[in-house]
Amino acid sequence: MAPNDAVVLTNMIPRQQGVELRKGWQKFSDAVEIDGVVQSVESVFGYRAPNPADDKIFMGAGGNIYDITAGGEPTIAVRFRLLTEDDDYLTAEDGDYLTTNDLTPSGEWWTTQFSTAADTFLLAVSPGGGYWTYSTSSGWVDRTATTTGLPSTVRTVAVWKQRVWFTAEKDSRVYYINTVNAITGACTAFPMGSTLRSGGYVSALVNWTMDAGISIDDFLVVIGTEGDIGVWEGTDPTTSTTFGLKGSWYVGPVPKHGTYFTQFGGDVMIISELGLVPMSRLINGSFSRDTQNTGPAAKIQSVFAPLVRRLREEKFFNVFVVPGSEVLVM
Template sequence: MTAKAIQIVSPVGGWNTRDALDQMPPEDAVILTNWFPTVGRVQTRKGYVTYASDMPGPVETLAEFNAGASRKFIAASNNAIYDISTPGAVGIALASGFQNDRWSFSQFDDASGGARMALVNGIDPPQMYDGMAVSALTVSGTDLTINNLIGVFTFKNRSYFWEKDSQDFWYSATGALGGSLNKFPLGRVSGFGGNLIAIQSWTVDGGDGVDDLAIFIMSSGDVIIYQGSDPGSAADWALVGIFRLGAPLSSRGALKVGSEVVVMTKDGYVPLSKVLDAGRAASARAISDKINGAVKEAANLYAGNFGWQALMYPQGNYLLFNVPVSETRFDQHIFNTLTNTWTKFEGLNGICWSLYNDKLYFGGIDGNVYLADEGHNDNGNPITFSAQTAWNYLNSRGQIKRFTALKPVFESEGALPISLALAFDFETPAATYSVSNFSGNAPEWDNSPWDLSAWAGENTIIRPWVSVAGIGLNVSTRVIAALGQQSCKWFSLEYLFEPAGYV
């Protein structure tokens, strides 16, 4: 029978853990790790390099201070706070003697003190940073234990605080960071209980113009929304509604993205605007819908670990959702904001993440801060990239096919040690990979992997025809590389096969 050649695009549709393997779109991937799907191709992620070093313990908080000409970067490690605005080994701590490095922070330009950042951690007295020094922040309130303040947020020219294990929030006078606070008891409003873990602002247009609403997120999943600017005035503070989400994973997992608010929950990564009409039942409207299987599994396994965080990285065109697998391993679920596609990053073991001067940084378990999205290796170590394409019937679902050749199309700067292997009819991959070789366990994978290092050139397209041998109704290709000095762009795969009988 006459051979056919069918070309399919690389998995530009991104990682998919939602759809059945038999029904997955051909442009999606069963596995996509350290590859970044974008327009017309997938490409290898960049690496990281050491930025600030020699802090005496894990770095659990990073914060950028940005006020006029003053742009500073601070880090918390081993019960101290350091100025890391300049790369290299850190100097003497700005402040020390604390009991916790997990600070909540918010910057505020108040009427008397200028630009300052408030920092609270639920065990130490509140602190402030003015771009030069860390000092005590004056805070008081009737029956308030200031050391219990664990969260801070600024909204409509006021500072808001909340205590650990409490349903209440505290708010300042207009134009003040801290000072004398008044209490607002949210427990009288919430229908499902829980404690306050995050505050955010949500920008909406209710028909009378754009307004910012105050969003209070409870550990139970209640989201309480208020309109106004003065919680002490019935004329300027009104309840908009109470809505229900899955239980939030972290106070650092509520992120404002443009006018939207995205919350990391046990039901997925949920934008508020998509669920207010359907509540928790609308988990399919989560932006993580396509990978919700992986998200829910991670939440079930690791919800109690520290390190869940959401961050927008505009320069990279993606949202980063940090997943704390253990005390030493952190993965990232990455959402391309241009193409609305997903991938997973591994090997970037960041406890916490931050932008500084628009670049991306993470705090390490080793007392260092790292500049991410930089270079072609992970601080000198090769990066392993792994992908498995969706299972594909190649336009003839019931027809057996005998595969004879495969042509991948890549682009790279030099010799490309990348390996491929085929599997047929949903056989479970059982592959291992070393720096430049791929090996499979027959019969799951074709037992003749191919190393493409011979097909190379400076900044060239690499597209060899490779002989293969296998029979099946459908096919999936595994693509794995370990690269340390170059990038790779993957455009497509082309299968050459002979159609056989129908089943």
């Protein structure tokens, strides 16, 4: 490694012409304490409203969803587990938690936003927690019962070609709402097992906007838990003449938890056991185990990739862009 490079910088952010001192941190929200035990925060997600004054920040902790927009003490936005006046869990004789319904979310919520003619919605799913939406006008609404054909183990949600799509735990199928520009209705299962040549199940779906050579189009990227990638093109998944597989690639096993991919310019970056992989280089053949050290994360790939291999079953791996600081955080 060159003498002006470093694998680790403590409290410093690398720049083109040197380094910048990290600005530090500050406490924003109090912890949630139930039964005298501080609950771990399993997820933090936001809602961008048409009116910025209505923006929200939520977190999943202790089996519930909390509103932490104002900071300080969290307030329950969606209650799944019943509590006593002393903030202790109510349990049945067999020790199971008593809930407000039959839903018991893991606390790990997967979200995306979708605007229809009716409203701007935050779509949220969690294994065991069902399918929910949030908007300024309607608040939190349980859509599980009105979205037929969707399993209770729904894991992730995405939007592609004006349709809402889902994946489910340990399921090689994906699910989509039949009606375009709709957030509820009948769902259809679409098998993806033929693209999962390394086994496993569908981990996530990504909308990738790229130049297909003739014009810019949106492609559906299907990521398998064991690293198989299928890129689909078209418009209507109900017929093979308007929806088909463009190609299949291998990226290496991906993390079990967290949002391990992100849009980055016109590319999609994926964390896997090969490190940080750009989709554009993967599909054009310029990224492999032998050439990965020439990619955007080349200077840390030799350290980062072994960490993913060792910890990919742990919570959580996330990657996201911070535009204001001009950094990609993993």
